[in-house]
Amino acid sequence: MKENQQSHHESLLQTCAWCNQRLSADEDTYGFGAKSNPTLELRDSEGEFVTLRLSLTEKTIIALVAPEESPARDAGFDLLFLTCSEECAQDLKDALDLERDVFSD
Numbered sequence: 001m002k003e004n005q006q007s008h009h010e011s012l013l014q015t016c017a018w019c020n021q022r023l024s025a026d027e028d029t030y031g032f033g034a035k036s037n038p039t040l041e042l043r044d045s046e047g048e049f050v051t052l053r054l055s056l057t058e059k060t061i062i063a064l065v066a067p068e069e070s071p072a073r074d075a076g077f078d079l080l081f082l083t084c085s086e087e088c089a090q091d092l093k094d095a096l097d098l099e100r101d102v103f104s105d
C-alpha cells in the first residue's frame with residue numbers, strides 16, 4: 001500500500017503543473033508555493049497531491065499540499081507547484097492571480 005502511494009506520488013512529481021509535460025530528471029524544474037483560499041478544505045490532504053480546477057482559465061492543475069512543519073508552511077504557503085520551465089511557472093502564477101476563490105494573497 002505504501003509503495004503504491006509512493007510511485008503515484010513520484011509520477012505526479014514528474015509532471016509540470018501547468019502544461020502537463022513530463023519533467024525529465026536531468027532538466028531543471030521550477031517550483032513555487034502559494035497560499036490557498038481558506039474556504040478550500042485541504043487539511044485532510046496534507047502531504048498529498050490534489051487537482052485544482054481553475055474556472056477562469058479552464059485548466060486543471062496539480063498541486064502538492066504542503067505537509068505540516070515543512071519549510072513551505074513556515075514560509076506561509078500551503079500549496080506547492082512544480083513546473084518544467086520559468087515560463088510555465090510565470091503563466092501559472094498569472095492564472096492563480098485571477099482565481100481569487102481558490103487562492104488568497
Ligand SMILES: [Zn+2]
Pocket residue numbers: 016017018019020021083084085088
Ligand atoms: Zn510546463
